[in-house]
Amino acid sequence: MSGFFGTAQADQIATWVAALATIVVLGGLLGERRVFGWSQHLLAGLATGFLALLAITEVIVPRVVEPLVADPAGRPELWLGLLLVAAAAAVPWLPRVVAGLPLSITIGTLAAFALGGAVVGTLLPQLAATVAGREATLTDTVVGVAAAGVSGLVLIGFVHGTPRGRVVSLAAAGGRWLMLAGLGGWLGYLLFSRLVLLVDRVAFLVGDWLGLAR
């Protein structure tokens, strides 16, 4: 189940290491904090090491260094990127206007892509499919209008500090409650996903490690 093939010695060692790590993490549930803490450090260290390796071997060298070495004058955008990295690294010594530039560009770019994608890829196609679609039934239209209404109510729920009438206040409260209901439903799905993960780990211990349920 865990993905280890065969019965070679390396597979068996990997299975034992994974089983011990799983037991240590499950031991955290019973209050064994010290060894559990070590396992957290191990995970953080491995993740950081992997991230560094990934950054060097799959990003910095092939996508920055090699193109710049091959054609230094032909990739101005990479030089600009390096300049922004340098500015980000030198934040303590730069004026605030310059120091904020890399972060502003990063946040602005991500927000622009996310917002544009949400409008072009989600909002408009979803409205078209439910409200204005050729095959949309009355039920689809009602559901689409209701969904748009709920979105509006949730948005109103976030508006603070502006004078409101009774109707807008009620709508905002309704939006907040609908959002809470949505979050509650989402937590139910999350519980299910986490439960499947726990079942998978127990199945790994019982099946792959102890060999009882295979």
Next chain:
Amino acid sequence: MSERSALATRLAPLLLVVALAAALLAGLDDRLMLESADDATARAVTAAFDAMPDDALVLVGFDPDVGTYAEIRPTVRAVLADLLNRGATLAVVSLTTDGRALAIAELARMDRAEANPRQLIDLGFLPGAEAALVALARGIDGASQDPIRADLPSAPDLAVVIGGIDLGPRSWVEQVQPRIDGMPIVAVAPTVLLPELEPYRASGQLAALIGTPRDGAAYRAHAELGRLERMVDPSAGPSPAAILLGLLVAIGVLGQAFGSRLAAVMRAARPRDVA
């Protein structure tokens, strides 16, 4: 909290793990067959795969996260084996570090299962999340000179997105689909993403979506994997009996918490006797 209830609270997780293990060993899974449920999803996935041309190129966005991958792992392996068995070439790309780590593991697994290496193209890791998806789409579409296009023999006929919490099918629908015409997207995602992905399946923006263990089991029961059957562990898939038991425990705990709260409210509302 008394000493007895503190001990019970401490031992409760252990009892849950032991109960789950007992459910796994009880052999009840044959009677709780997930795959016997509605197979509409399995048919939709098969229809999307059937619509591909011979020797198709499939772009695989591999971005599950380690926290939920256990749920979709058997289905992902079946999907990859199914596509390889149909003669498709898989171009695997990841945009998250979790996804890249898991992609490396699955590519190694396919290599050890003697999948044809000419059917596998490792496009590696693309940093930048949404921006990277846009660059990927432009590179495939020929609108930019992104080196990723040079690694592909042709434009992809289908995208299969293995989703996780960080970056999933929603981002592909929002960033890639509007920029590449005529490339359907099939998604495999954990249950936690189902509420946000179901509207895309309903609107047709996703050609098919495997979003629950039940859908995954139904698909695995339908898929014809040929000689690549060995890539999929026959005993794989979460145990329905253990999941059912776990859900009953969760409902019991929630009910107990709600009941205690209700009882406390009732006690507070009762008029007190005046001494």
